[in-house]
Amino acid sequence: MKNLFNISLALVVGFSLFGCAKLYKPSNQSESPYVSVMKLHVRDACNVQKNGVNKVLTLAQKYNPIDIKEGIEFMRFGVPTSEYIRATKQAIKDGSKTVQVYTRKGKKGGKFTVAFAAWRSCAFAVAALQQKVEAKSTWKLAMPGTGFKY
Amino acid sequence: MLSKVITGSVLTLLSCSLLSAAPYNAQAKKDRAAMIKYMEAKFKNPKTAAKFFPYTPKNELEHNFIWGFPFQEFGLGDAGYVKSVRAQFDNFMMLPPFYNAVDNGEALYHKKFANGNSFATCFPNPAITNLYPKFDDKTNRVVTLSEAVNNCLIKNSESPWKMTGMKMAYLESYLASKTTAAGKKFDIKIQSAAAAKAYRRGKIEFYSQRGYLDLSCATCHVLGAGKRTKADYHSPLLGMIAGFPVYRLKWGHVGTLEKRLVGCNKNQGEVPHKPNSKWMGDLEYFMAYMSNGIKVNAPSVRK
Numbered sequence: 361m362k363n364l365f366n367i368s369l370a371l372v373v374g375f376s377l378f379g380c381a382k383l384y385k386p387s388n389q390s391e392s393p394y395v396s397v398m399k400l401h402v403r404d405a406c407n408v409q410k411n412g413v414n415k416v417l418t419l420a421q422k423y424n425p426i427d428i429k430e431g432i433e434f435m436r437f438g439v440p441t442s443e444y445i446r447a448t449k450q451a452i453k454d455g456s457k458t459v460q461v462y463t464r465k466g467k468k469g470g471k472f473t474v475a476f477a478a479w480r481s482c483a484f485a486v487a488a489l490q491q492k493v494e495a496k497s498t499w500k501l502a503m504p505g506t507g508f509k510y
Numbered sequence: 511m512l513s514k515v516i517t518g519s520v521l522t523l524l525s526c527s528l529l530s531a532a533p534y535n536a537q538a539k540k541d542r543a544a545m546i547k548y549m550e551a552k553f554k555n556p557k558t559a560a561k562f563f564p565y566t567p568k569n570e571l572e573h574n575f576i577w578g579f580p581f582q583e584f585g586l587g588d589a590g591y592v593k594s595v596r597a598q599f600d601n602f603m604m605l606p607p608f609y610n611a612v613d614n615g616e617a618l619y620h621k622k623f624a625n626g627n628s629f630a631t632c633f634p635n636p637a638i639t640n641l642y643p644k645f646d647d648k649t650n651r652v653v654t655l656s657e658a659v660n661n662c663l664i665k666n667s668e669s670p671w672k673m674t675g676m677k678m679a680y681l682e683s684y685l686a687s688k689t690t691a692a693g694k695k696f697d698i699k700i701q702s703a704a705a706a707k708a709y710r711r712g713k714i715e716f717y718s719q720r721g722y723l724d725l726s727c728a729t730c731h732v733l734g735a736g737k738r739t740k741a742d743y744h745s746p747l748l749g750m751i752a753g754f755p756v757y758r759l760k761w762g763h764v765g766t767l768e769k770r771l772v773g774c775n776k777n778q779g780e781v782p783h784k785p786n787s788k789w790m791g792d793l794e795y796f797m798a799y800m801s802n803g804i805k806v807n808a809p810s811v812r813k
Binding site for chain 1: 541543
């Protein structure tokens with residue numbers, strides 16, 4: 361009987377500590393990118409005229425690594441978002457007005473202005489993650505037998 | 511007292527585990543039944559078709575579609591329900607362009623490895639493509655046919671092949687032709703909780719929008735099945751993989767399912783997933799389960 365009491369006591373203490381640890385969130389913990397990205401409006405956040413090239417590019421650099429990790433990086437005509445970011449950074453460093461991007465196979469993928477390339481880097485990086493977050497609830501709507509009505 | 515508590519706990523755990531051993535494929539069965547119901551309703555007759563094809567001209571619906579076709583013909587892709595595509599398909603099948611691929615595959619099947627074994631050692635019965643992908647509980651991942659071929663090569667101290675390459679396509683063409691000749695139907699099994707999870711992951715990926723064009727696989731192959739993009743009709747998810755490996759007119763040669771899925775990824779506007787990735791395996795597992803009961807009809811011809 362004493363053993364049973366000890367086991368129960370140990371379990372209660374253990375669960376309480378585990379629960380407290382789960383509930384505790386340090387106040388200086390930064391917001392999850394999956395939450396913060398949903399607060400952005402692509403047209404405003406990636407507006408180069410309004411925010412400047414550097415700020416827009418910083419935003420792209422913040423979200424694109426997460427896109428790559430999730431396997432959702434956008435790619436247009438063989439040019440992935442990371443290439444737009446790389447080429448834009450290179451153009452800024454070189455003081456060039458145009459950005460030359462390359463496809464994943466190393467072929468020329470187009471020439472853009474720095475502002476456009478920065479916009480595309482940001483828009484693709486942000487939209488990809490937003491799409492991933494949204495898909496967690498919207499995928500069911502396309503499925504017969506789950507959410508799709510016909 | 512303590513012994514009673516322990517006995518009680520063990521009995522509770524046992525009953526819980528027995529309850530959770532309910533068929534792992536229960537959800538997948540429901541999903542498949544709902545998919546068949548949807549596809550059969552969609553292609554039942556031209557009168558009810560208007561709600562499924564709001565933008566298709568009435569004339570096209572009346573004259574270019576095959577309505578109420580047999581279930582097995584979902585395995586033909588868009589040739590199952592579009593008259594003009596069926597006519598082209600039948601013409602191609604009179605003198606199939608993939609015969610040399612099957613012959614090359616047969617040679618590869620019997621070719622000896624350095625250690626004296628061959629693919630015939632790993633796959634004594636070549637009529638096996640209806641059983642892949644399989645879930646391997648030991649490695650906790652889906653094994654596709656291409657991965658099974660590579661596993662055989664590795665086991666025999668050979669270098670694995672590129673899963674989107676020609677050698678893989680040739681060998682799979684041979685295996686698929688043997689499975690077709692044996693009249694086998696897809697028989698994908700979900701026999702563990704981990705397998706059910708892999709199926710669910712594949713399902714979610716299939717129905718999730720992806721890429722800068724915001725398309726999901728289902729946009730074209732469930733809701734869009736039978737609709738057109740320019741002159742090309744979309745094939746249905748049901749029976750979609752029954753024709754793989756396929757001879758694609760666009761490629762001018764046979765290609766594996768992985769090669770096609772990489773192409774789909776690119777079309778959707780995203781960096782394609784690796785052919786040997788877990789993502790690819792899960793997606794193929796879901797697609798193959800949906801095709802259960804449909805006869806393997808491969809290699810085949812597609813646009």
